[in-house]
Amino acid sequence: MANKEGHRRFGSVRKLPSGRYQARYPGPDGQIRNAPETFARKSDADRYLTLVEAQIARHEWTDPTQAKIKLADYARRWIDQRPNLRPRTVHLYGWLLDKHIVPYLGGVELGRLDTPMVRDWRAELLGNGVSVSMAAKAYRLLRAVLMTAVKEDMILPRNPCRIPGADQEKPAERPVLTLAQVFKLADVVPPRYRALVLVTTFGCLRWGEVAALQRQDVDAVAGTIRVRQAYTEQRGVGLVLGPPKSRAGRRTITLPPAVVAVVRDHLAAEVDDNPEAFVFTTESGRPIWRGNLNKLIDWKANVSRIGQPNLHFHDLRHTGNTLAAQTGASTRDLMARMGHDSPQAALIYQHATAEADRAIAQALHEAVRADRKKTTKATGGKGKSGKKAGGKKGRKRPTDRDEAGGEQG
Structure with a gap:
């Protein structure tokens, strides 16, 4: 018995030997596809094609065959197909995927993922002792992977990662050293690493950037250092x-003269004349690994001596960024010094630096008080109505609290 086909404006319906109906249609790429299931009635097949046509018109169509791909396979391919990722980022993504995503969701088909499933996954992570920050990193990776499945590959109609706040890390507040503490730390570490502490702090440098500085990158006359390369630590490599x-990481930074003098002494005592000689190395001349810093300079003991036992080396850059923001530098200038191509980090440091803002508020308050005093003298102590404050009806003179909701003075 020959199959019977029905002709319609979009797609086609044919009756199969089994008596059920099969719907076929051209996808946005022109490829003919079958509906994922057959239908008992021709009218049901027609309604399916009408729905698909509307989805394509609204750019909401998804490929039902691709939706059967397992999340683990798709995510690994997603990482492999991003050539611009730094090696350390590739390693981090792979670790997050294998540690926190694949064991829970790796075997799920993309088309079956939904928001309740993602919510349960995150709750299970947190319930198993994974920190909020680490769960947020895993969530952001999953969201980025699935966003590609939505926007580029048209596998999903919408991203199931729709949990408010799940992408926020909420890390603990990191310590910020005072200027006195910075120089005290530089004094208590071995002399070979005194300049390392000061350059990292006042240059706002990342670990990999300061570890990769070479003699040719330091201009001891102009007082500048040039950041043009960085070390990354790769497991197994x-x-x-x-x-x-x-790109913004390539920059030239001017150091304070007091720090330049220390750098000049360091170059003379510890660094070869070869332009390619690294500025900061171990006593044997090897590059410094982040992991062996504690052993080299007895980090834990020395940060305890300055009253900051929880200080990490990265907090030196954090301190430098904060000190730079306290000078009143513009967002663009902070971005350039910190090596960021986005203003987000610079704005965080500006918002966190409240001293300048309080000074502005106090200055405005003094200006308001001076203006009121001047007005009172000019009117002979009378208000706008021409009556003296605190007149016959006993109306009290408005205080600063009455007019601005704050304390006077």
């Missing part, structure tokens, strides 16, 4: 020298 974290 070692230290790898490459470009900075971003």
Whole structure:
């Protein structure tokens, strides 16, 4: 018995030997596809094609065959197909995927993922002792992977990662050193690493950037350092020298004269004349690994001596960024010094630096008080109505609290 086909404006319906109906249609790429299931009635097949046609018109159509791909396979391919990722980022993504995503969701078909499933996954992570920050990193990776499935591959109609706040890390507040503490730390570490502490702090440098500085990158006359490369630590490979974290990472930074003098002494005592000699190394001349810093300079003991036992080396850059923001530098200038191509981090430091803002508020308050005093003298102590404050009806003179909701003075 020959199959019977029905002709329609979009797609086609044919009756199969089994008596059921099969719907076929051209996708946005022109490829003919079958509906994922057959239908008992021709009218049901027609309604399916009408729905598909509307989805294509609204750019909401998804490929039902691709939706059967397992999340683990799709995510690994997603990482492999991003050539611009730094090696350290590739390693991080792979680790997050294998540690926190694949064991829970790796075997799920993309088309079956939904928001309740993602919510349960995140709750299970947190319930198993995974920190909020680590769960947020895993969530952001999953969201990025699935966003590609939505926007580029048209596998999903919408991203199921729709949990408010799940992408926020909420890290603990990091310590910020005072200027006195910075120089005290530089004094208590071994002399070979005194300049390392000061350059990292006042240059706002990342670990990989300061570790990769060479003699040719330091201008001891102009007082500048040039950041043009950085070390990354790759598991199974070692230290790898490459470009900075971003395009904005390539920058020239001016150091305070007091720090330049220390750098000049360091170059004379510890660094070869070869332009390619690294500025900061171990006593044997090897590059410094982040992991062996504690052993080299007895980090834990020395940060305890300055009253900051929880200080990490990265907090030196954090301190430098904060000190730079306290000078009143513009967002663009902070971005350039910190090596960021986005204003987000600079704005965070500006918002966190409240001293300048309080000074502005106090200055405005003094200006308001001076203006009121001047007005009172000019009117002989009378208000706008021409009556003296605190007149016959006993109306009290408005205080600063009455007019601005704050304390006077």
